[in-house]
Amino acid sequence: xxWLAAALLLALLFYGLKKKDTCSQHLADAGxxxxxxxxxxxxxxxxxxxxxxxxxxxxxxxxxxxxxxEYLAAHGAYARNRIDDAIAHLALAIRGFEQLGGSERGLKLxxxxxxxxxxxxxxxxxxxxxxxxxxxxxxTEFSEQPERVLSSLxxxxxxxxxxxxxxxxxxxxxxxxEYERRLxxxxxxxxxxxxxxxxxxxxxxLALARRDFASAERLYREKVEFFDPASTPPHESDLTRFQFHxxxxxxxxxxxxxxxxxxxxxxxxxxxxFGPEHPRAExxxxxxxxxxxxxxxxx
Numbered sequence: 249x250x251w252l253a254a255a256l257l258l259a260l261l262f263y264g265l266k267k268k269d270t271c272s273q274h275l276a277d278a279g280x281x282x283x284x285x286x287x288x289x290x291x292x293x294x295x296x297x298x299x300x301x302x303x304x305x306x307x308x309x310x311x312x313x314x315x316x317x318e319y320l321a322a323h324g325a326y327a328r329n330r331i332d333d334a335i336a337h338l339a340l341a342i343r344g345f346e347q348l349g350g351s352e353r354g355l356k357l358x359x360x361x362x363x364x365x366x367x368x369x370x371x372x373x374x375x376x377x378x379x380x381x382x383x384x385x386x387x388t389e390f391s392e393q394p395e396r397v398l399s400s401l402x403x404x405x406x407x408x409x410x411x412x413x414x415x416x417x418x419x420x421x422x423x424x425x426e427y428e429r430r431l432x433x434x435x436x437x438x439x440x441x442x443x444x445x446x447x448x449x450x451x452x453x454l455a456l457a458r459r460d461f462a463s464a465e466r467l468y469r470e471k472v473e474f475f476d477p478a479s480t481p482p483h484e485s486d487l488t489r490f491q492f493h494x495x496x497x498x499x500x501x502x503x504x505x506x507x508x509x510x511x512x513x514x515x516x517x518x519x520x521x522f523g524p525e526h527p528r529a530e531x532x533x534x535x536x537x538x539x540x541x542x543x544x545x546x547x
Contacts, residue, residue, distance in 0.1 A: 277289075282324055315343070318338070321333075329526060342360050342364075351388075365403055369531070370530065401427070405457070417453075418457035464493065465494065472494055488528060515536055
């Protein structure tokens with residue numbers, strides 16, 4: 249799920265599930281407010297969390313809380329298109345997470361690098377996006393956090409596909425498919441553990457990376473047509489991801505008007521699900537403008 253790690257409600261994983269202190273509860277409330285785009289409440293809860301963290305007497309606990317605060321603050325800045333602020337918060341969060349021990353270190357570092365990668369990708373800084381998605385994939389072991397590693401590899405593949413680096417993307421996507429199959433095998437009865445029976449979610453991505461644009465167009469179009477926004481929270485939505493890749497396949501097939509139609513829909517979806525100022529909406533508008541220029545050049 250392309251945007252799952254960027255979900256503002258990921259805060260609820262870090263805060264409020266196991267921890268019951270005041271700082272954690274303020275952060276959980278801030279995560280919910282951010283998910284609802286209630287920014288005044290978000291800012292108030294973040295201020296309250298900082299004040300509560302300052303009162304924590306144990307140094308390690310306080311440092312972890314402050315790093316958690318910076319991470320969630322980065323989400324808030326990213327969602328409001330305050331890119332410089334988001335980067336500053338992420339740098340502080342990563343510095344704090346690097347001091348942690350245990351499994352939480354890798355999980356939180358991976359989440360922070362993935363958010364930075366999302367931010368860079370939406371800003372068309374492909375080099376930074378690639379670097380952070382690679383760091384996210386390496387921050388935790390597949391055996392410990394398989395979904396996190398798969399998500400990072402999928403994002404990395406998206407960055408490579410966006411640059412038409414199809415061979416590089418194929419290697420990453422194939423690795424992700426192998427990991428996905430290994431994960432699925434663990435959930436299947438032994439007598440059903442046949443690789444041929446496992447259909448990986450990344451098969452459309454693999455078709456695109458193989459330059460099988462006709463198959464990729466068909467597979468992505470099916471995903472877009474059957475997507476139900478009513479049953480999928482925006483932060484878990486792959487809709488814009490599918491639309492971006494569908495438009496790429498259509499463009500490669502020379503169907504520029506179809507690509508423009510798809511990207512118009514992507515702009516509408518991003519503005520609806522994330523807000524018109526969100527970097528993802530800006531990303532969609534940029535792709536649409538670039539495709540208009542390509543279409544004009546082919547006339």
